[in-house]
Amino acid sequence: MSKKFLIFDSDDLKKFHKRVFFSIIVFLGFYFVAIFRIADVMVFENNVKEITNIKANIERGKIYDRNGQLLATNIDNYSLAANPLKINNKSDLSNQLSAILFLDKEVIEKKLLSQKKFVWLKRNISPKEHQKIIELGEIHLRTLLETKRIYPFQNIGAHVLGYVDIDNKGQAGIERGLDDILNKGENIFLTIDINLQNAVQEELESTIEKFSADSGVSLLIDIKNGEIISLNNFPDFNPNRINLSSMEGRFNRALQANYEMGSTFKPIIVALGIDENIINKEMMFDVSQPINSIRDYHPFVGSLSVKDIVVQSSNIGAAKIAHKIGKKKQIEFFRKMGFFEKLNIQIKEAAQPLGNKNNWGELETMTIGFGHGFAVTPLHIATAYASILNEGRRVKPTILLGTNNISSEALVKKETSEYILELLRAVVTETEYTGPRVRIEGYEIGGKTGTAELINNLGQYQKDANLTSFIGIFPISKPQYLVLTIVENPKKIKEENYNITGAAVNAPLVKNIILRMIEILKIPRLPASEILNAAIRINYHRYYVTQ
Structure with a gap:
């Protein structure tokens, strides 16, 4: 079979070579453009990676x-x-x-x-x-x-959660405190009950609106293990829109604000005096005359027992107890309570109290008895109460579920703890002013009110601006829950015939919070026999003690 050959003349061959050459040039052109384009993208994206972690391989924990x-x-x-x-x-x-x-x-x-x-x-x-x-x-x-x-x-739970910056770096709250854990992709569970958090926020904001107050705080803590079940502040902020928030809204008053707590400090001073055997239940203190500028809201005639100094809230009586205890013992006890240092909690912005043990004269030694001259954060006062009422064993606050915060360290004796519980029960069961505002039929509640003058920017007490508070314990016979509420600068309501005090402002607030707890946690009423026994105790006091 013969072979056939294609024969090109010289012109055709030249044209063919030109076409091949042109095709190669075009191909190489596209090739180098593509390479340049890819390199450009790689450089661009490398710059991206240098600046921020774009779609990180490990997603931030929930x-x-x-x-x-x-x-x-x-x-x-x-x-x-x-x-x-x-x-x-x-x-x-x-x-x-x-x-x-x-x-x-x-x-x-x-x-x-x-x-x-x-x-x-x-x-x-x-x-x-x-x-x-x-x-x-x-x-x-x-x-x-x-x-x-x-x-x-x-905004619900915003001060607990905190927020992150544009690069998902924690800036406040748990987002900051546990940033390393969350960045590893680990999920965390908090002690907060978001349903209770929401309910408490509603009640707190309702009270602030009712009294045209400046701000407010609430803490709900499990006394047995230090778990913070709700932590509320007002004003607050929306962490989804942090750029629209204010510094005032982001301020975590429950952990960062220092307050002179007023009469809610009295049970702490009494616990110290009783535990050190400096005072006893039978002691009487003359409260008929003011001590310099120290006077009672409602003047008393004669003497009051230690119990009545707390229940009737006598500043003069508390000042005399504090003076009897003395500066040295106070400082030792406050140090043991952690009043001179930050609390070790997962939210890092927690502040240190402002108590100054180097500027502690005789007057301060007395005024501390009724919560003036010594400022602590709400979490400090709540933790101190919880420790005293937990059979005297130290309570360490926590916001992280599963934290082993049970402590066997005794801060006061069990007998001291039981006596303070008795006083807090009496505040609710035996008073005509505070009691009716916080009692709930079928449930045992104890607590203590506080009213203090706010301090202005010049360090001066303001006669027309108060800090009101109430610490509620529930149930008082087997204390499990502590509810602390603080309201800054509530205003008097013209239509109402009462003064601005912790009993008027905060006791009803705590009652409403406990009612919401009963509903959400489905807490049963006391058996009828225990309700009867409680009623007998109240009537016994009214007939045999007050007559």
Whole structure:
């Protein structure tokens, strides 16, 4: 079989070579453009990685309440960046982006004039913004997938959870305190009950609104193990919109504010005196005359017992007890109670009390007896009460579920603890003013009111501005829950015929909180026999003691 050959003349061969050469040139051109483009993208994305952890391999851990309700989680979200060195039409592009992103043109243009290879134009853009950016078709803009932290309950529990910055770094609350754990992708469960947190917030805000108060605090703690079940502040903030929050709203009063607590301090001083055998139950103190500027809200005639000094809330009596105890013993006891240091809790912004043991004269030794001249945080006073009432054993507060915070360290004797419980029960069962405002039929409640003058920025007491408080214990026979409420600067209601005190403002608030607890936790009433015994105790006091 004969072979056939294609024969080209010299012109055809030249044309063929030209076509091949041209094809190679075109191919190499596209190849180098592609390589340059890939390199450009790699450089751009390397710059991204240097600046922030884009869609990290380990997703930040979620936060749950004690019952498994989701409190903090993550969603995928886009952010917009650019390579300014590659953009020519900066002014036109700034105009277009300004309309899409709702940002000032000057702000965008300033970023596009940067000499950097990478700049953020806007973090966490909306899906609508994302789509419009794609439609622009500007190849030197990048929409990068990131993780955004969200809080489903918004402001509820905000001071517990805290918030993160734009790069998901914890800035406050648990987000800051347990940042290392969460960054490893580990989920955490808190002691908070979000349903109770919400209920307490509603009651706190209702009271603040009713009395046109400036702010307020509430703490609900399990006395047995130190678990914080709710921690509430007002004003508050929405961690989903932290850029719209105020410093006042972000301030965690429950852990950071220092207050002179007024009469809620009296049981602590009495516990010290009883435990050290400096005073006893039978002692009587003359309260008929003021001590310099120390006087009683309602003057008393003659003498009062230790019990009545607490139950009837005599400042003169408490000052005399404190003076009898003395400065040295007070400082020793307060140090043991942790009043001179920060509490070790997972929320790192917790503050140290302002008590100054170096400026502690005879007057301060007396006024401390009724909670003046010594400032502590709400968590400090709540923890001190819990420790005294937990059979005298130290209670360590915690916000992290599963923390082994049970302590066998005794701060006061069991007998002292039982006596203080007796006094707190009497405040509710034996008083005509406080008792009716907090009693709940079928449930045993104890507590102590407090009213103190607020201090202004010059360190002066304000006669027309009070701090009111109430610490409730429930149930008082087997104490488990402590409810602390504080209201700053409540105003007198014209239509109401009573003064602004802890009994008037905070006792009803604590009652309402306990009612919500009963409903949410399904706490049963006492058996009829125990209700009868409680009634007998109340009537015995009224007939045999007050007659």
